[in-house]
């Protein structure tokens with residue numbers, strides 16, 4: 001029944017012809033994931049893979065949905081042993097495709113056994129702690145090369161540490177002691193169904209209608225991190241109804257928002273069709289600043305069940321995990337979703353609807369001060385997403401990164417929303433488009449692909465407009481400024497004032513710094529280390545550079561207060577600020593010629609105009 005719902009993927013892989021899958025519903029591959037030492041950062045896989053005699057190739061998943069790149073962590077697969085009927089077989093890695101392993105299977109053999117270790121914790125990629133772990137099945141399996149992932153079947157099992165619980169969207173769980181067996185599952189569904197496990201667990205119903213439900217399953221490093229305030233829980237319980245009102249449809253049977261609360265595991269959000277893999281700091285549910293700065297984590301990933309999983313770019317939809325995904329349309333998939341995930345967080349009340357303008361000001365200001373936008377259009381960021389997701393280091397505003405097509409996507413799609421609202425005199429909005437985009441109202445987790453032309457045609461049916469020219473301007477060509485008309489159209493103007501911005505303050509709650517990005521053009525740590533410098537700014541002209549340490553300000557030892565005093569004094573007609581800096585063992589005296597005072601971004605109401613931002617953020621659910 002479920003398998004019948006899974007239409008074959010329409011891939012970017014023109015000409016791809018799937019080989020017959022040897023792992024069928026009747027004779028599936030079997031996979032036992034022994035996670036009993038997950039807290040120690042290691043799991044063991046025992047897999048039986050149906051095979052044919054002679055040369056046979058198995059592959060490790062490379063292109064991971066939701067990660068939008070060739071991110072399968074090949075280095076975390078270790079101690080690979082392949083055998084047949086108990087006899088070890090030599091394996092050889094393919095020299096051209098490092099994710100492929102060749103074996104010679106003896107005559108008369110129906111299956112090979114692959115045993116290996118999954119190492120869970122690498123720098124910037126921590127998947128387990130003392131109290132919890134995240135299982136992404138793509139990290140824990142090999143499969144027959146060249147098959148279609150919806151035609152390849154696996155019966156998965158997991159062995160849990162003593163006294164740990166689990167949660168997942170996988171079907172048919174039966175537990176016996178510490179071992180849990182699941183129903184036979186197509187490979188694409190298995191990879192789409194992560195599993196969280198841990199010692200300290202709370203499961204909250206967010207919504208229920210008959211057998212359909214949405215659940216928030218939280219796993220914490222410490223039991224006290226699960227003490228969610230009642231008001232915040234009620235806000236999360238409004239999210240499903242707000243999403244149903246936004247989209248007018250549902251494309252899952254049930255849905256698990258899987259949430260880890262761990263500083264060790266860190267921050268991440270990966271969307272799936274009937275679940276999400278959400279990873280947040282340990283105080284995510286208990287510190288109000290976390291809801292302000294990261295309050296769209298759950299709503300963003302939930303929204304992807306419609307936008308990204310049900311509706312998906314055709315060229316991002318591939319027949320298996322080895323075929324490259326083309327990521328150009330992430331400006332729809334992620335860009336629109338950034339707007340919708342934020343919108344849901346405000347409509348549900350995780351963040352106060354009246355705070356949206358303050359938030360939006362930070363998004364606009366960040367995008368408007370990126371000098372890289374003069375050379376690098378949004379379409380390059382999405383097309384090059386697998387590399388832009390890895391972009392780290394100094395001069396982030398020159399190099400740009402994948403975060404930009406999320407942030408600027410929010411501005412682009414807010415612009416779309418306000419254009420529809422203005423031209424239709426309030427009769428229609430982006431919500432109208434989303435209802436059409438996700439028809440029919442109820443299906444299981446199937447995929448309907450789209451192209452840019454189809455998005456523009458559907459928008460045109462909702463509101464006649466030259467959408468092609470609009471996206472050409474803001475997505476397909478460089479634009480010196482991000483879309484700005486939506487602000488005035490919504491009754492607001494962008495300004496800088498000396499009042500701190502609440503969202504910038506909240507985002508720095510755990511790591512306070514000095515935000516001079518929008519003033520003299522540099523961000524500093526509280527101790528005076530330069531974090532980054534904006535090209536062309538007074539700080540840039542003074543010669544400040546990332547990594548430099550400011551030791552003294554106007555000959556006084558550096559402190560945040562001393563620096564703030566100097567900026568204020570210079571504003572009142574004082575001389576340039578003198579800075580003594582050190583850089584890789586050398587001292588310099590630099591002159592910061594800046595006199596406009598400290599500035600933070602805000603939106604201000606334009607008197608006498610309707611407040612469209614307020615109208616957009618009003619809760620919709622009955």
Ligand SMILES: [Zn+2]
Nearest residue numbers: 300304334337
């Ligand atoms: Zn996303």
